[in-house]
Amino acid sequence: MQQSFFFQAMIYLAAAVVMVPIAKRLGLGSVLGYLVAGVIIGPAGLKFIGMEGQDIMHFAEFGVVMMLFVIGLELEPSRLWRMRKNIAGLGGLQVGVTTLLVAGIAMLLDVGWKEALALGMIIAMSSTAIVMQTLNEKGWLKTIAGQSSFAVLLFQDLAIIPMLALFPLLADHTGVADGHGAGGSLVSALPAWQQTIVVLLSVSAIVLTGKYLLRPVFRMMARTGLREMFTATALLLVVGIAVLMTSVGLSPALGAFVAGVVLANSEYRHELESSIDPFKGLLLGLFFISVGSSIDFSLVTSKPLLIIGLVAGLMLLKMAILFVLGKIFQVRNAQNFIFSIGLSQIGEFAFVLLSFSVQQGVLGKEVSDTMTAVVAISMAMTPLAMMVNEKFILTRFCLVSAGLQTAQRPSDVEEEDNPVIIAGYGHFGNIVGRFLRANGVEATVLDNDSDNVDFLRRIGLKVYYGDATRYELLDIAGAGRAQMIIIAISDEEKRLELIETVKKHFPHLHMLVRSTNRNDAYDLMNAGMMHIYRETFDTSLRLGVDALKLLGHRAHEATRMAKTFFVHDERTLKHLSRIRNDEEYIHAAREHMEELEMIMQADREAVHLNALAGWDRKAETETA
Amino acid sequence: MSKVLIQFAHPTHSKSNVQKTLEKYARKVKGVTFNDLYEHYPDLFIDVKREQELLAKHDIVIFQHPFYWYSSPPILKQWQDLVLEYNWAYGPKGHALKGKKIFNAVSCGGGRDAYSASGYNRFPVGQYLLPFDQTAHLCRMDYLPPFVVHETYTIEDYTLKACGEQYAELLDALVNDRIDPAKLAGIEYLNELFPH
Numbered sequence: 001m002q003q004s005f006f007f008q009a010m011i012y013l014a015a016a017v018v019m020v021p022i023a024k025r026l027g028l029g030s031v032l033g034y035l036v037a038g039v040i041i042g043p044a045g046l047k048f049i050g051m052e053g054q055d056i057m058h059f060a061e062f063g064v065v066m067m068l069f070v071i072g073l074e075l076e077p078s079r080l081w082r083m084r085k086n087i088a089g090l091g092g093l094q095v096g097v098t099t100l101l102v103a104g105i106a107m108l109l110d111v112g113w114k115e116a117l118a119l120g121m122i123i124a125m126s127s128t129a130i131v132m133q134t135l136n137e138k139g140w141l142k143t144i145a146g147q148s149s150f151a152v153l154l155f156q157d158l159a160i161i162p163m164l165a166l167f168p169l170l171a172d173h174t175g176v177a178d179g180h181g182a183g184g185s186l187v188s189a190l191p192a193w194q195q196t197i198v199v200l201l202s203v204s205a206i207v208l209t210g211k212y213l214l215r216p217v218f219r220m221m222a223r224t225g226l227r228e229m230f231t232a233t234a235l236l237l238v239v240g241i242a243v244l245m246t247s248v249g250l251s252p253a254l255g256a257f258v259a260g261v262v263l264a265n266s267e268y269r270h271e272l273e274s275s276i277d278p279f280k281g282l283l284l285g286l287f288f289i290s291v292g293s294s295i296d297f298s299l300v301t302s303k304p305l306l307i308i309g310l311v312a313g314l315m316l317l318k319m320a321i322l323f324v325l326g327k328i329f330q331v332r333n334a335q336n337f338i339f340s341i342g343l344s345q346i347g348e349f350a351f352v353l354l355s356f357s358v359q360q361g362v363l364g365k366e367v368s369d370t371m372t373a374v375v376a377i378s379m380a381m382t383p384l385a386m387m388v389n390e391k392f393i394l395t396r397f398c399l400v401s402a403g404l405q406t407a408q409r410p411s412d413v414e415e416e417d418n419p420v421i422i423a424g425y426g427h428f429g430n431i432v433g434r435f436l437r438a439n440g441v442e443a444t445v446l447d448n449d450s451d452n453v454d455f456l457r458r459i460g461l462k463v464y465y466g467d468a469t470r471y472e473l474l475d476i477a478g479a480g481r482a483q484m485i486i487i488a489i490s491d492e493e494k495r496l497e498l499i500e501t502v503k504k505h506f507p508h509l510h511m512l513v514r515s516t517n518r519n520d521a522y523d524l525m526n527a528g529m530m531h532i533y534r535e536t537f538d539t540s541l542r543l544g545v546d547a548l549k550l551l552g553h554r555a556h557e558a559t560r561m562a563k564t565f566f567v568h569d570e571r572t573l574k575h576l577s578r579i580r581n582d583e584e585y586i587h588a589a590r591e592h593m594e595e596l597e598m599i600m601q602a603d604r605e606a607v608h609l610n611a612l613a614g615w616d617r618k619a620e621t622e623t624a
Numbered sequence: 625m626s627k628v629l630i631q632f633a634h635p636t637h638s639k640s641n642v643q644k645t646l647e648k649y650a651r652k653v654k655g656v657t658f659n660d661l662y663e664h665y666p667d668l669f670i671d672v673k674r675e676q677e678l679l680a681k682h683d684i685v686i687f688q689h690p691f692y693w694y695s696s697p698p699i700l701k702q703w704q705d706l707v708l709e710y711n712w713a714y715g716p717k718g719h720a721l722k723g724k725k726i727f728n729a730v731s732c733g734g735g736r737d738a739y740s741a742s743g744y745n746r747f748p749v750g751q752y753l754l755p756f757d758q759t760a761h762l763c764r765m766d767y768l769p770p771f772v773v774h775e776t777y778t779i780e781d782y783t784l785k786a787c788g789e790q791y792a793e794l795l796d797a798l799v800n801d802r803i804d805p806a807k808l809a810g811i812e813y814l815n816e817l818f819p820h
Contacts (some may be wrong), residue, residue: 545666553638554637554638554662554663554666555662555663555664555666556635556637556662556663556665556666556667557635557636557637557638558666559666559667560635
């Protein structure tokens with residue numbers, strides 16, 4: 001089929017634009033939407049794209065690189081260090097055990113040991129793209145399951161490197177030219193020790209550049225005031241790392257991750273993230289579409305039992321291994337289900353390893369084709385499996401493990417007539433809930449951290465597991481009869497989503513909303529919220545009062561100052577939120593500085609004068 | 625020996641002149657407990673139990689405060705409303721304060737002349753303090769005449785110093801039971817017992 005670039009772009013974009021919202025609407029998540037879009041436009045469907053889907057997939061894998069960069073940005077080095085046990089232990093065991101078990105089974109089925117070992121390694125991989133995207137969408141990244149999944153995925157990324165080095169050794173014949181896959185590189189001609197030195201040098205180059213060179217560069221770019229220059233710099237950074245890493249034979253994703261971690265403490269972190277994010281999202285989408293389109297349905301229809309059997313068998317095997325490891329590493333109950341089901345697919349690295357192993361002559365063409373179909377289908381099954389898990393296993397699990405076998409209905413409509421619904425019961429929501437409870441006000445609590453729900457249920461609180469942004473859950477929780485909803489979720493986007501849901505379906509509810517900071521408060525104001533509570537504002541002021549007291553100020557006067565400051569700041573916030581709308585084009589970093597300056601100037605003018613006026617200012621008459 | 629408790633109320637202490645001086649002298653007198661209400665309860669959330677225990681331990685209570693709008697700053701009203709509980713301070717079983725002495729030590733912007741039938745404040749200070757007087761009466765306490773510093777906005781340093789010394793003398797006499805009840809009958813201000 002002769003197609004121009006624009007025609008192709010149109011097909012891909014149209015497929016995504018049509019399918020993703022439908023999938024979201026049906027509660028299936030965006031990943032499945034992209035995959036289905038791929039199937040529809042692919043050779044098995046409307047035939048808009050043929051086998052070039054494979055090439056596009058290689059291009060789109062760059063989305064995974066960007067994703068790891070963004071993940072790195074959100075992960076400070078200290079947190080990474082704290083996760084070391086999980087990464088090495090959980091991740092190492094998952095890769096090791098899965099590889100060996102799969103290889104063992106393959107050998108029992110009369111596959112040569114070299115081939116079996118290669119298959120084992122390929123199958124041990126999970127899909128960073130699908131898992132992270134899904135966890136993120138559900139707001140689970142910070143749960144134990146999310147953290148454990150991430151640890152395993154990170155180890156797998158690391159494991160790619162030795163695997164690529166190992167594959168040529170597994171080949172039956174020697175003298176094959178380097179492949180052009182992720183393994184082919186400028187340095188592969190060098191002896192091993194020199195390769196090692198080059199690799200170490202490149203990683204330290206990334207770390208040093210990130211630490212010392214990038215900050216001034218970004219500052220310069222920010223000063224130009226041209227948003228696109230910042231975006232270009234950010235892209236250049238990620239692409240540059242990918243090129244460097246590929247040329248020394250390392251995984252580009254890993255390099256990007258390291259660079260992200262190095263920049264995690266920098267002031268440009270959010271700016272970088274928001275620059276890369278749309279590219280990342282689109283490329284990942286493209287990647288999923290090409291996975292969908294690459295499923296070879298003719299192969300599936302010719303050997304349906306073999307393919308289905310392989311998909312089911314391998315996923316169950318991986319799941320079982322993960323579940324046992326999860327138990328050993330104390331990922332409890334429901335979290336363990338999220339963890340083991342989430343990682344049960346075979347990931348995108350398998351495609352790389354498969355094509356590489358064919359080049360190296362480790363695997364035959366037929367095996368590789370079958371496996372490609374198995375991998376793609378297993379990836380497509382993941383969102384479905386997670387949905388089934390969430391809808392049926394998790395809800396039941398949370399109730400059962402709380403010792404409520406008799407009350408297995410997820411909703412108890414009669415009882416849920418509480419006037420208050422609290423969405424999110426972390427450290428913020430839990431204080432609100434305790435306070436209300438102490439005053440005899442019962443609240444229905446929704447939380448999407450199943451571990452937390454499990455614990456709260458065990459201590460006798462009526463807590464519902466689930467994503468509060470979903471209409472059905474709100475309905476079950478009695479939103480139709482409640483008076484107010486307290487939105488105490490920590491995730492900013494989830495909060496906005498929930499607000500939209502409430503506005504649409506339960507307009508009678510008062511919404512009291514937690515906000516992270518000023519910027520977030522602006523967004524909430526623009527969403528029409530009246531009751532906004534900045535989570536650190538009151539506490540910071542309280543600390544300020546105590547600081548003044550220790551400096552010898554009078555307690556009552558400092559308290560009044562704080563109150564005045566509070567009122568004043570809330571007013572400034574409202575004022576600036578209006579201005580901000582007109583000036584959204586201003587570069588965010590500069591905007592932030594200008595704003596801070598404005599705030600501080602307003603503080604100087606207003607606060608001090610107001611706080612103590614009145615008391616004994618108008619002397620004679622008032623105080624007689 | 626009597627124990628004296630000063631219940632001090634000043635919301636803008638840092639801007640005060642007269643009250644700060646009185647405080648300075650009062651804090652030096654042995655046997656006097658100085659309870660700074662706004663400092664203890666900056667948001668007017670009063671610890672009732674602590675306050676009642678303080679009252680129980682002392683024999684003489686002084687409300688020391690600037691004379692805001694012919695009365696005390698708001699925390700003293702809050703204090704009375706919360707601390708003087710039924711059947712503790714008053715009522716059939718309320719004998720906790722019985723026989724204790726109490727009076728106000730105030731600073732007024734206006735001069736003594738202003739607080740007279742012909743002055744712009746029309747009534748004497750004592751009349752404005754009637755609610756305190758009656759509260760004390762209901763709590764079975766002895767209400768004494770007030771200690772007053774006038775013209776706080778124009779007061780000269782040496783006059784203020786004299787007032788401080790006078791206040792200290794009064795407190796010392798109260799602690800050591802040197803006040804003759806008979807002498808209280810004819811006076812308007814306690815200041816008159818210690819002429820300078």
